[in-house]
Amino acid sequence: MSDAVILGVTGIVVSGVIGPAVAAWLSRRAELSRFRRDQVVYQRDQLKALLDEAAILLAKGPTNLRLLREAAPESPERRRATEWLGEVFPIGQRLQLWLPRDHAAVQVYDRVREALVTTAKTAHPSETDAALDHFDELRGDFLDQARLLLATPPAKGGAL
Numbered sequence: 018m019s020d021a022v023i024l025g026v027t028g029i030v031v032s033g034v035i036g037p038a039v040a041a042w043l044s045r046r047a048e049l050s051r052f053r054r055d056q057v058v059y060q061r062d063q064l065k066a067l068l069d070e071a072a073i074l075l076a077k078g079p080t081n082l083r084l085l086r087e088a089a090p091e092s093p094e095r096r097r098a099t100e101w102l103g104e105v106f107p108i109g110q111r112l113q114l115w116l117p118r119d120h121a122a123v124q125v126y127d128r129v130r131e132a133l134v135t136t137a138k139t140a141h142p143s144e145t146d147a148a149l150d151h152f153d154e155l156r157g158d159f160l161d162q163a164r165l166l167l168a169t170p171p172a173k174g175g176a177l
Contacts, residue, residue, distance in 0.1 A: 047049045057171050064115045068122075068163040075129060075156045077101055079149050082136055086145070103139070105130050122162040130157040 081098040088095035109130055112123050132155050136148035 042046075060115065061171065065167055067108070067111055067115065068167065071112065071126060072160060072163065074104055074108055075159065076098070077089070078133055078136075078152060078156070082149070083144075085137060102133075105133055116166075120166075122159065122166050125155065125159045125162050129159050 081101045084094045084098035085102070088098065109123070109126050112126055116123050129152065132152040134149065136145060136152055139145045139148050
């Protein structure tokens with residue numbers, strides 16, 4: 018066989034078989050990479066929305082705790098405050114869907130929730146003021162952790 022035939026057959030094999038196979042492999046790899054990036058963006062958006070919801074819920078804490086103490090038992094304000102109190106625990110559970118239990122933001126949120134429960138159980142006004150101060154401090158810690166979490170770029174593997 019001549020060099021021209023070998024070169025021609027090699028060119029046909031490369032352009033007809035190997036070339037498209039390499040192009041398809043590179044295309045699949047690019048699509049998978051794009052999919053992973055989109056998933057990370059979606060997960061971060063969902064986590065951001067949940068952290069916003071938690072921040073709003075915690076911001077209503079002092080007002081709702083006072084309503085639980087001072088509002089009439091059958092009043093709409095007390096009913097709303099009771100509903101609010103029922104939302105505090107599920108937010109913590111939802112955080113654990115997106116973050117590991119030992120993540121700092123989850124741990125701080127749990128401490129804030131415990132402070133709310135403690136504050137709700139205090140009977141004396143002076144104890145309530147001290148408990149609310151402690152709650153405010155923990156709420157600030159949670160917001161700091163949430164801000165840090167959202168400011169940190171995702172890990173190379175795409176983990177939050």
